Amino acid sequence: MEVKLLNIGFGNTVLANRVVAIVSPASAPMKRLKEDAKLANKLVDATMGRRTRSIIITDSDHVILSGVQAETIAQRLLTDNNPKDVNLLKAEKE
Secondary structure, X not given: OOOOEEEEEOOEEEEHHHEEEEEOOOOHHHXXXXXXXXXXXXXXXXXXXXXXXXXXXXXXXXXXXXXXXXXXXXXXXXXXXXXXXXXXXXXXXX
């Protein structure tokens, strides 16, 4: 099994194959998810004191806060894992 790291900003990385979802923190369900993870001691704050711009959910139910936009992290994940998917993502935007 090959280990691939995903840069989530400010020198922080996560294992790319453990990421289940990358979401925006704006909605009420995501705010509840963040609070529930904090109470369960499964919240990792990787914002480095900046505003939370994305929430990363892992297969171990850990919730990681990042100061980088969800679209940027998703782009990095696609670029690192399968370059062909990047072209599909660009085509959807056009």
